[in-house]
Amino acid sequence: MTAESAHPALGLDEVVHQRVRLGILAIVHEARRVEFGYLRTQLDLTAGNLSKHLSVLETAGLIEVEKGYEGKRGRTWLTLTPAGESALAAEIGRLKQLIDRVGLATSE
Amino acid sequence: MTAESAHPALGLDEVVHQRVRLGILAIVHEARRVEFGYLRTQLDLTAGNLSKHLSVLETAGLIEVEKGYEGKRGRTWLTLTPAGESALAAEIGRLKQLIDRVGLATSE
Numbered sequence: 545m546t547a548e549s550a551h552p553a554l555g556l557d558e559v560v561h562q563r564v565r566l567g568i569l570a571i572v573h574e575a576r577r578v579e580f581g582y583l584r585t586q587l588d589l590t591a592g593n594l595s596k597h598l599s600v601l602e603t604a605g606l607i608e609v610e611k612g613y614e615g616k617r618g619r620t621w622l623t624l625t626p627a628g629e630s631a632l633a634a635e636i637g638r639l640k641q642l643i644d645r646v647g648l649a650t651s652e
Numbered sequence: 653m654t655a656e657s658a659h660p661a662l663g664l665d666e667v668v669h670q671r672v673r674l675g676i677l678a679i680v681h682e683a684r685r686v687e688f689g690y691l692r693t694q695l696d697l698t699a700g701n702l703s704k705h706l707s708v709l710e711t712a713g714l715i716e717v718e719k720g721y722e723g724k725r726g727r728t729w730l731t732l733t734p735a736g737e738s739a740l741a742a743e744i745g746r747l748k749q750l751i752d753r754v755g756l757a758t759s760e
Contacts (some may be wrong), residue, residue: 551675551678551695553674553695554675554695554696556671556674556675558671563661563664563666564661566661566750567659567664570659570661570750570753570754571659574753574754586659587659587661587662588662632754636751636754636755639751640751642678643744643748645682646678646681646682646740646744647744
């Protein structure tokens with residue numbers, strides 16, 4: 545199997561492709577900088593589940609986690625790193641390839 | 653959060669979205685009917701790993717597994733059920749929505 549013929553699904557990276565993590569990356573990208581609680585509501589997750597996925601993304605160097613205060617309340621802010629932006633763009637590129645292939649098969 | 657404002661990532665179904673299973677559904681859709689060994693080569697998987705994912709898809713009613721012979725050799729053939737075609741189409745629809753939202757954020 546040559547690189548040209550490899551199916552686009554082969555190139556998908558589970559760190560980025562996993563449903564919740566793809567949602568996190570997309571929302572943080574859209575909003576540039578988001579607060580933990582906002583993300584939790586948007587994705588309808590428990591704090592523990594969201595933390596687990598954020599930890600995977602932080603370990604992979606895709607998001608930056610910043611702790612601070614809003615008044616007296618502790619807040620956690622999230623932004624994508626340049627590597628995170630690249631990883632999201634690569635995932636979107638592979639999904640487009642996959643969608644194109646499936647679409648071509650439909651129209652045959 | 654209303655249904656209209658819900659992020660498309662929320663609607664992704666892990667049974668269909670998971671990297672390997674999305675690849676299986678896309679390839680079987682493209683080829684209409686594929687042999688187990690062909691799929692295994694295309695997705696670069698061990699037989700055990702492919703069987704595990706096929707079992708998830710079969711249990712969910714998305715693929716049909718047909719055992720037969722080619723000469724004296726046992727062969728396993730796979731096709732998508734109508735529910736499998738619908739599930740793949742729904743996944744592609746949600747991925748397109750997600751790509752559109754990410755794309756809009758990029759161009760802002």
